[in-house]
């Protein structure tokens with residue numbers, strides 16, 4: 001079902017392109033076993049020639065004390081992409097944690113001659129915009145992300161411009177103060193970018209292009225491989241300015257998950273130039289509002305239950321694994337389904353498991369067209385903080401006798417009375433949810449009629465109770 005059928009501008013052309021290419025929520029792929037999370041690469045082929053994992057982990061704003069353990073644990077659970085930024089001042093910690101992970105494996109006899117590369121997305125802060133300042137920032141990042149000599153592991157660096165400019169109108173940006181606090185070496189490298197807001201980022205892009213073109217040479221000097229270059233938080237106008245003069249167009253765009261749903265023009269431009277969208281704030285934007293949108297959250301919960309049952313058959317002895325797939329996993333799987341990358345941040349080992357690539361991939365492979373249609377509505381509502389309108393169900397009594405209606409609890413199958421007496425010829429109205437079941441009885445319980453709500457949220461449905 002094309003996204004355009006919906007009244008919401010979400011996903012717009014980005015999704016439209018994805019729908020045409022890969023079909024809409026492909027059903028379960030049979031070659032993956034139904035009894036365990038599927039091993040699936042779930043990668044996106046960047047225009048740079050490198051494929052990037054769709055599911056990663058974010059450590060950009062993770063407390064430094066949590067980073068070594070989070071990186072080691074998540075590498076062990078299959079994560080191969082780590083998001084950070086120069087501003088976060090943790091690139092060295094990430095490289096150390098990767099080296100430690102490999103050392104521990106080696107001690108445990110798990111040596112690998114050709115281990116998977118670890119992708120690290122890092123970003124140039126806005127104080128370092130301009131050609132020479134950007135080159136300096138990139139050199140610092142590459143230096144800190146270097147693994148010990150002799151390591152068989154390779155780090156693939158994706159180098160992004162974090163912001164197009166410093167903007168004093170954004171409350172936490174302090175352009176003048178941040179400039180004043182820079183080390184002299186940075187100030188000497190190039191002019192203050194906040195005094196040249198329209199061109200400094202263009203010069204930075206020229207620097208990233210040069211770095212990308214020189215990547216083989218850099219690697220010969222022992223630096224990590226530059227796998228791609230990109231931007232973050234650029235408006236559509238700034239994107240157009242970059243694209244206008246680019247020798248190499250950005251390979252990655254990192255942006256707020258909000259944009260995926262609310263900026264169809266930007267999504268369209270990215271799709272047109274085959275620029276990979278990597279979304280941050282999936283949980284920040286969507287998850288935190290779930291208490292305000294119980295109907296939308298219930299959709300997510302129902303789909304979580306259905307997908308879990310599809311992956312783990314009833315008789316499977318995997319109860320502890322069931323706990324791994326949660327509403328959060330389904331949320332991530334939905335983005336990934338449309339080739340939008342995710343980089344969730346978590347300091348909780350349980351959440352890290354729920355967000356792990358194999359678990360997200362297994363859920364993605366079990367999403368059906370109906371799930372995707374419902375998720376589009378539910379996630380939009382969660383994001384807006386405005387709940388879906390109930391389904392208005394009318395029971396019209398066309399019998400010769402009075403009736404009463406009961407709701408069937410989907411979990412316990414218990415029947416709970418929800419209507420007063422509905423006399424012949426009259427009707428009773430009930431707010432309900434898609435998929436809910438009701439049963440109508442006459443007072444002597446000689447007549448039993450069962451109904452399933454198949455209308456969508458915001459729609460109405462009439463049930464005739466008749467012989």
Ligand SMILES: NC(=O)c1ccc[n+]([C@@H]2O[C@H](COP(=O)([O-])OP(=O)(O)OC[C@H]3O[C@@H](n4cnc5c(N)ncnc54)[C@H](OP(=O)(O)O)[C@@H]3O)[C@@H](O)[C@H]2O)c1
Nearest residue numbers: 058059060061280281282283284328344345346347348351
């Ligand atoms: N380019 C940019 O300008 C930009 C802007 C913002 C963020 N980022 C980057 O994006 C990455 C992700 O950070 P984010 O700010 O977008 O955070 P996020 O992943 O949207 O949200 C993190 C929050 O979600 C919770 N969470 C994580 N997994 C969960 C799960 N399975 N169930 C329930 N709650 C869960 C975490 O709590 P627990 O710790 O308890 O799990 C934490 O409170 C970071 O690397 C960050 O630096 C980039």
